Amino acid sequence: MLLSQSCPPALPPAPEAGTDDRKNQDVSFSLNPKYQDNKMISTNIEKALNAQINAEFWSAYLYLSMSCRFASDNYKGIANWFKIQHREEMDHAYMMIDYLVRRGGKVTLEPIADVPAEWDSPQEAFADTLAHEEKVTSMINALYAAAEAEHDYATRQMLNWYVAEQVEEEDSVHDILDSLKRIGTDATGLYQFDLELAKRVYTAPKAE
Numbered sequence: 054m055l056l057s058q059s060c061p062p063a064l065p066p067a068p069e070a071g072t073d074d075r076k077n078q079d080v081s082f083s084l085n086p087k088y089q090d091n092k093m094i095s096t097n098i099e100k101a102l103n104a105q106i107n108a109e110f111w112s113a114y115l116y117l118s119m120s121c122r123f124a125s126d127n128y129k130g131i132a133n134w135f136k137i138q139h140r141e142e143m144d145h146a147y148m149m150i151d152y153l154v155r156r157g158g159k160v161t162l163e164p165i166a167d168v169p170a171e172w173d174s175p176q177e178a179f180a181d182t183l184a185h186e187e188k189v190t191s192m193i194n195a196l197y198a199a200a201e202a203e204h205d206y207a208t209r210q211m212l213n214w215y216v217a218e219q220v221e222e223e224d225s226v227h228d229i230l231d232s233l234k235r236i237g238t239d240a241t242g243l244y245q246f247d248l249e250l251a252k253r254v255y256t257a258p259k260a261e
């Protein structure tokens with residue numbers, strides 16, 4: 054088929070100099086009309102979700118710091134594991150942002166606090182990881198309780214994914230810490246452990 058001369062379509066003619074009055078038009082609109090007209094989330098839950106979004110970004114930053122720490126010691130597998138952990142935490146934040154926007158809430162991105170940069174051993178880093186994940190679990194639980202108290206069933210449903218994810222997170226870090234306990238300071242064991250963690254691959258999360 055021959056393409057007609059109108060394909061691709063011609064651009065509209067540019068306004069003549071001095072005739073473009075778009076600057077004078079009324080452009081009073083909201084970037085998120087839902088936020089003003091149909092906010093489907095309470096201010097309390099909105100604030101709590103924004104705090105959780107910040108915590109997820111902080112977690113991402115923490116794991117990126119751990120990844121860099123072990124990459125510099127040539128523990129490629131451990132660095133890989135934490136880098137994927139970092140990406141997952143970014144996903145957790147993005148998913149919550151998407152939800153908040155869909156509910157007509159306002160996303161407020163606060164500064165991300167500093168994260169530690171030094172760990173003396175893989176054992177220390179994974180022990181910190183478990184402690185951090187346990188803290189995140191309690192934050193998610195508190196959010197869930199707040200949503201329940203307000204009969205906010207949509208937020209509660211969204212949080213179900215995070216509750217299940219925390220079970221996974223804690224379980225996998227427990228397993229890693231058990232392995233590290235058996236390995237102790239055995240260099241060959243640590244080498245094998247590093248090769249094992251190099252196999253971890255990133256998979257995008259599937260929302261419920």
Ligand SMILES: [Fe+2]
Pocket residue numbers: 109112141142145189
């Ligand atoms: Fe997370």
